[in-house]
Amino acid sequence: xxxxxxxxxxxxxxxxxxxxxxxxxxxxxxxxVLEQDIALTNISLDLLGQARSFYQYAxxxxxAANPGAAPATEDSLAYLRDVYAFRxxxxxxxxxxxxxxxxxxxxxxxxxxxxxYEKLKQSPDETLAAIAEKSLKEVTYHLRWSSEWVIRLGxxxxxxxxxxxxxxxxxxxxxxxxxxxxxxxxxxxxxxxxVDPASLKDAWMEKVTDIFTQATLTVPAQRWMQTGGxxxxxxxxxxxxxxxxxxxxxxxxxxxx
Amino acid sequence: xxxxxxxxxRQVWDLLEEVTDPEVPVLxxxxxxxxxxxxxxxxxxxxxxxxxxxGCPAMDVISMSIRMQLLSHGYKEINISMVLSPAWTTDWMTxxxxxxxxxxxxxxxxxxxxxxxxxxxxxxxxxxCPHCDSWNTRRLSEFGSTACKSLFQCNDCHEPFxxxxxx
Numbered sequence: 001x002x003x004x005x006x007x008x009x010x011x012x013x014x015x016x017x018x019x020x021x022x023x024x025x026x027x028x029x030x031x032x033v034l035e036q037d038i039a040l041t042n043i044s045l046d047l048l049g050q051a052r053s054f055y056q057y058a059x060x061x062x063x064a065a066n067p068g069a070a071p072a073t074e075d076s077l078a079y080l081r082d083v084y085a086f087r088x089x090x091x092x093x094x095x096x097x098x099x100x101x102x103x104x105x106x107x108x109x110x111x112x113x114x115x116x117y118e119k120l121k122q123s124p125d126e127t128l129a130a131i132a133e134k135s136l137k138e139v140t141y142h143l144r145w146s147s148e149w150v151i152r153l154g155x156x157x158x159x160x161x162x163x164x165x166x167x168x169x170x171x172x173x174x175x176x177x178x179x180x181x182x183x184x185x186x187x188x189x190x191x192x193x194x195v196d197p198a199s200l201k202d203a204w205m206e207k208v209t210d211i212f213t214q215a216t217l218t219v220p221a222q223r224w225m226q227t228g229g230x231x232x233x234x235x236x237x238x239x240x241x242x243x244x245x246x247x248x249x250x251x252x253x254x255x256x257x
Numbered sequence: 258x259x260x261x262x263x264x265x266x267r268q269v270w271d272l273l274e275e276v277t278d279p280e281v282p283v284l285x286x287x288x289x290x291x292x293x294x295x296x297x298x299x300x301x302x303x304x305x306x307x308x309x310x311x312g313c314p315a316m317d318v319i320s321m322s323i324r325m326q327l328l329s330h331g332y333k334e335i336n337i338s339m340v341l342s343p344a345w346t347t348d349w350m351t352x353x354x355x356x357x358x359x360x361x362x363x364x365x366x367x368x369x370x371x372x373x374x375x376x377x378x379x380x381x382x383x384x385x386c387p388h389c390d391s392w393n394t395r396r397l398s399e400f401g402s403t404a405c406k407s408l409f410q411c412n413d414c415h416e417p418f419x420x421x422x423x424x
Contacts, residue, residue, distance in 0.1 A: 035398035035408060042400040049312025053341065130342030134311055137344065137424050138404075145399040 006125070007061045008087070008184035009194050011077065012230065013128075014054030015088040018078060019238070020109060021047035022245055023096055032099055039145060043106065046138040051078070053131040079249035083238050087182070090229040091174035093238040100153050100160065101167035107146035108171065111207045112178050113139045115200040125193035147211050154215025164217060176225025179204070185230075265297040269304075269327065276326050279318045280403050281421075283361040286319060290349025293340060301334040302327055307345045309424070310404045347424045359387045364409065364420040384420050386411035396420075 024044035031037025055074035062072040092109065096102045117139060120132035153160040179201040181189070188194025205219070212219050228234065248255055273292055278284045286292055286306070294305040304323060308316050320337050327335050347366035355365035364387045386394050391413040398408040406419040 035400075038402070039398055039400035042404045045312035045314070045404055046310060047312070049308075049310060053311060126342070130344070134308075134341045134344040138310060141399060141422070
């Protein structure tokens with residue numbers, strides 16, 4: 001039971017980073033200028049690396065709990081699970097929209113990841129702590145980069161300001177889910193190795209408010225929030241992401257580079 | 258780095274000095290500070306390395322280069338494992354490595370205690386131009402040609418250059 005919670009928790013951390021990595025990678029070759037194209041794909045690569053670490057750990061736990069079964073690997077977990085098995089937050093599967101919407105989502109998520117990893121690096125679970133310690137340095141750069149973009153576009157031209165407001169309108173109702181603890185997050189927090197996301201919300205809101213003030217954007221009032229991703233209830237978008245990402249392994253099982 | 262205890266361990270360390278980072282070929286993997294441990298037992302070698310960045314695509318190539326280097330020098334059984342903690346930091350890069358980077362045209366990383374604490378988000382970091390040594394430089398982009406670098410330009414000699422980010 002305890003090991004199932006840890007498996008689910010690790011898969012959640014893995015799925016979140018994988019799906020956002022995949023979305024950001026769609027910008028490869030399409031960024032507004034070369035430097036920023038490279039920046040976003042570098043962030044994508046960092047997230048993919050973090051996802052690998054979490055999937056490797058989940059695979060190790062799954063195999064220990066199911067001796068004799070066909071062994072799970074980082075690849076089988078990424079490429080051979082279907083939509084309902086993914087636990088990522090809905091915000092990460094939303095289409096990229098324009099550049100403003102992409103950087104705003106990155107900012108929201110990096111601000112959460114920064115707070116999460118700061119706590120998780122103190123986890124008594126040594127593997128989770130090690131991945132968090134490693135990833136925190138990367139996320140620090142992601143947060144700085146995305147904060148600067150939110151400020152530049154929010155406090156930019158009339159057009160960029162309007163686009164950031166539109167992006168905010170698209171994304172805000174998907175931010176609540178991040179901080180709403182799923183059963184496996186509650187159990188992981190109670191067991192002492194996980195982080196209750198609700199405990200990060202105030203610090204996250206403070207960071208968002210600080211950057212929004214500099215960006216001349218207004219933090220939206222309380223409103224109804226979307227949920228479902230952590231329970232495997234996804235938008236139609238995730239299926240399309242998986243169809244593209246998993247095609248090769250589905251069509252040519254066990255293909256390798 | 259760890260104390261060298263016998264001749265074969267020293268020989269393996271010397272061989273590793275010849276393995277280079279595929280993306281920054283002037284640096285050996287020892288300059289980079291990613292080799293954490295070497296243990297030799299007859300012709301069996303155990304090597305522990307740590308990744309620079311989680312998604313660094315060079316790690317697979319580096320593992321393979323280590324294996325090829327040792328195989329070609331007669332070691333038969335080579336086990337390479339990866340540890341994440343303690344997390345790699347640019348402070349583990351050797352002074353010689355930093356000098357090689359600078360000569361190659363890449364500004365070496367600043368000390369992480371000074372500038373890249375996680376609280377210091379928006380603080381501008383002073384980076385020295387590797388070409389003319391001026392401190393009058395500006396950051397063009399947070400990310401450069403690889404995850405470990407960012408892109409700068411010198412305001413004095415106007416040359417753009419890569420900076421190996423502190424990490």
